[in-house]
Amino acid sequence: MMQESGTETKSNGSAIQNGASGGNHLLECSLREVRSNGETPSVEIGAADLAHLQQQQALQVARQLLLQQQQQQQQQQQQVSGLKSPKRNEKQPALQVPVSVAMMTPQVITPQQMQQILQQQVLTPQQLQVLLQQQQALMLQQQQLQEFYKKQQEQLQLQLLQQQHAGKQPKEPQQQQVATQQLAFQQQLLQMQQLQQQHLLSLQRQGLLTIQPGQPTLPLQPLAQGMIPTELQQLWKEVTGSHTAEEAASNNHSSLDLSTTCVSSSAPSKTSLIINPHASTNGQLSVHTPKRESLSHEEHSHSHPLYGHGVCKWPGCEAVCEDFQSFLKHLNSEHALDDRSTAQCRVQMQVVQQLELQLAKDKERLQAMMTHLHVKSTEPKAAPQPLNLVSSVTLSKTASEASPQSLPHTPTTPTAPITPVTQGPSVITTTSMHNVGPIRRRYSDKYNVPISSDIAQNQEFYKNAEVRPPFTYASLIRQAILESPEKQLTLNEIYNWFTRMFAYFRRNAATWKNAVRHNLSLHKCFVRVENVKGAVWTVDELEFQKRRPQKISGNPSLIKNIQTSHTYCTPLNAALQASMAENSIPLYTTASMGNPTLGNLATVMREELNGAMEHTNSNGSDSSPGRSPMQAMHPVHVKEEPLDPDENEGPLSLVTTANHSPDFDHDRDYEDEPVNEDIE
């Protein structure tokens, strides 16, 4: 068989030449070419002059072709050493399989499977070549059959039309003949299908092909038994449904539906050929009546998964369709059953599979996290952190609060969610985890989380739970100052704000007060102003903006990832990226873990992107939180007005500029440069 396939493939060149020079071919000639050359026939038959004899001849040729393949199949069976019982083929004609569905699932090796084969590296180049040749031959045969099927259907329709126009002539014999042809052709297609399945099965047996369980690209389950995946059938109906409906409407009688499995050849009345409501596969009707189709149009216009907001939602398409009818036309014209659509369908299947897998993994991960934290919260802390000088009891308490399953249950913390992941964009989530372990990073700086909004959201929680706020001392001090009416506070007022707002700071006063003082002195964004009442502290917003988070100083991969994710926002890409996020792509993992408001993934991503865009603006340009990443990416934007009033409120809010020095103001004592030193 391999040799035959090889010769067929090798002779393609001559076939192309013949096809190019042959001009118009009769169906018979084309099919003979198909048989001899394995080349897709260029069937160019005028619909008007199709003769019944030609159909018979064509059917015969196709039958011969399939018989030939059946012989190959038998040879292959011998090689596989009895994979199937030989009686199975005898039973196959009795099995009822919609031809349409059978044809939409070409049993060819997908690129993924081919990649698997390549990855296995168990094939010699010769084997690979033979395999490819076999595959090409199978694909060609499949295409030939599809072409032939289409032509045959057209011919049959035309014939019926002509017969009807010719008057009430006796149609019974002809219809019987047509039905017989239909049945024969259907059986041939079935054999073809099984041949290909066995081919793949043999490949699998030979170890040349690994098929993952549940892999939808290889429906090796016996299609011959009518177990067609519902999705595939639905897809096929979507692709072909309107077409058949239109034809049916135009002809005032339905076209011959070869997908009807109950071809009552014995008494093929007209209606039996047109509508067979009992012919169903997996309980789905396979025949579309015009009325039903029109109704389904109305229904689908609002719920068609491939149509929404006037746009075709086919992966990577997004073509604008004014109404549902135009969408259907577009669907039939642009996304008809061909290799491309089939491949896209398979890719989509892979994407869905991957997403499901990802979801399962994430669920498992979440469960493990919860379990781990819950267990850990009950464990005594081995080495208490210096900051968390609270007693072991407190540690245990706070840790248990940190657990999403057991967040503070004090009566005064109504906003604390128990299951933050599922409760949406509310309040505390993983921030409370910062109490556990030596967390030194504060996410306010890292992810530009608007501290005021976070505090406002989680105010009750912070007030009642001894959870360390996920912000730096500097951020908290600034917030305290900015919250004051006069945007200035004495040190004692700052202390009071800390203790008032955060239960955490009601303990360890010496430690954090020292830290507050240390930060006030250290950062030159805090300006000490002598007042009548004494010294008060204010915030130099510009300086504060300068001391923005760590600069990644141009992480090309991250930047590239971000830009790519924005440039190619096709659903497919998004889904793939989501799948790729499984492999700890920081866009999803770190952000989702670090953002205090975990429930809002969009916010997380925005913040993450904001942070990333800061890095794209080299030299530490303005990192105003809330700025759209696309804005940040825009090269024209050198200056940006901070969009987030939370982070830039008050009279000290300044227009920050690009090209800020990323220097952190540790060197307060080094210089007394003017405030706008960097603004050039």
Next chain:
DNA sequence: TCACTGCTAAACAGCC
């Protein structure tokens, strides 16, 4: 490995 950043601890000075 290195630089940067944030936190903690501590020492010190000045003032009330």
Next chain:
DNA sequence: GGGCTGTTTAGCAGTG
């Protein structure tokens, strides 16, 4: 003298 305020330094740890 004690407490508060403010400054400075050092060390550690996390992160890129």
